Amino acid sequence: MKDNLLKTPSSQSGLYIHIPFCKSKCGYCSFYSIKSLNPIPDFIDALQKEVKFYSKTFKSFDTVYFGGGTPSLLRPQQLETILKTVNKYYKIDPHSEITIEVNPGDVSLEYFKALHSIGINRLNIGVQSFDDQILKFLGRRHSASDALASMKDARNAGFANIGIDLIYGVQHQNIKSWEKTLQTAINLKPEHISCYQLSLAPKTPLYSTYEAGGIKLPSNKMQAKYFFNTSEILENAGYLHYEVSNFARKEYLKSKHNMKYWNHVPYLGLGPAAHSFLNNKRWWNKSAVASYIKDISQDKMPVEEQELLTPAQLQLETLFLGLRTSTGIDLKLYEKNYCTDLLEDKKSIIDTLIKNHLVEIGGDFLRPTQTGMAVADSLALI
Numbered sequence: 001m002k003d004n005l006l007k008t009p010s011s012q013s014g015l016y017i018h019i020p021f022c023k024s025k026c027g028y029c030s031f032y033s034i035k036s037l038n039p040i041p042d043f044i045d046a047l048q049k050e051v052k053f054y055s056k057t058f059k060s061f062d063t064v065y066f067g068g069g070t071p072s073l074l075r076p077q078q079l080e081t082i083l084k085t086v087n088k089y090y091k092i093d094p095h096s097e098i099t100i101e102v103n104p105g106d107v108s109l110e111y112f113k114a115l116h117s118i119g120i121n122r123l124n125i126g127v128q129s130f131d132d133q134i135l136k137f138l139g140r141r142h143s144a145s146d147a148l149a150s151m152k153d154a155r156n157a158g159f160a161n162i163g164i165d166l167i168y169g170v171q172h173q174n175i176k177s178w179e180k181t182l183q184t185a186i187n188l189k190p191e192h193i194s195c196y197q198l199s200l201a202p203k204t205p206l207y208s209t210y211e212a213g214g215i216k217l218p219s220n221k222m223q224a225k226y227f228f229n230t231s232e233i234l235e236n237a238g239y240l241h242y243e244v245s246n247f248a249r250k251e252y253l254k255s256k257h258n259m260k261y262w263n264h265v266p267y268l269g270l271g272p273a274a275h276s277f278l279n280n281k282r283w284w285n286k287s288a289v290a291s292y293i294k295d296i297s298q299d300k301m302p303v304e305e306q307e308l309l310t311p312a313q314l315q316l317e318t319l320f321l322g323l324r325t326s327t328g329i330d331l332k333l334y335e336k337n338y339c340t341d342l343l344e345d346k347k348s349i350i351d352t353l354i355k356n357h358l359v360e361i362g363g364d365f366l367r368p369t370q371t372g373m374a375v376a377d378s379l380a381l382i
């Protein structure tokens, strides 16, 4: 059980808890989950033991994020049990952001009230679209009216911090219908909106259909149009475009948990397939629920693998992640961490990027322009 994952304590880290169950699989999804809900009680027992494993390594958290899978398949009492165990072994900052991802088809006013009463203070609702034809194409098991009802119920239950997820670049969608979905979202006034471009990972049903020529994805030009229109519409509606896919109504409403991933802040991931990061080490759990439960029942950590990141790898990740955010890369911090001046080190390429209006320097930060954000993945290859 004891190994070098358990040595270095840290503070103000984030806690991610993966709930690996989905009643059905969406056609585009590559996240790990299983359809059978029977193992849930054994899973919760195992998870509570795993919470304990890291109590000498991680001392406190100021974000807790229930992701999945479909965390809203758990009853509020089950979520409360997990939170109580977390509270028992770690200091949870009283101002913590405690988020749960919910599926609009599973929830009700009573459910939301119960979540609120156990201390969950942020919702991430998997709306994806307000168009039933698109929801059907994506393989979602909720309707547009379920999504609208869940937003209303969440507000009536007292939630003041709600994010919704949307997907663009989908077959049957065009710019006009996407803008209609965006406008519906804006009218609901969520605190946070994530807009993801549909990407098809291998081994997903939609990828197989795509490979067989059954569906088409928008051209690069069209994808760029979706990106810029989205940014413009949401910014005009008062949202800050603070990461490639993420918009917040105010600075303080940015996802605190996700910011930890982008800023290399330590996080602990519990549950099957969950990833953790601390100092220069990343490790991740076994995916299969059965193996996860079995390992823990034998008092073994369910870790699949770990990797030590070299300074060069960390540097590349800092570039990759930093150039996805509107804040950009903190040049002083970069120099402190990697003993090199980024602007000197990559002078000729950065000059070219500046000349092409893809990045800019503002104070002590190198940040992407809006055009740069649209091609953020390739910018990091500098």
Ligand code: SF4
Binding pocket: 021, 022, 024, 025, 026, 029, 030, 031, 033, 068, 069, 070, 103, 126
């Ligand atoms: S998108 Fe969400 S609900 Fe759909 S299969 Fe993936 S994890 Fe489950």
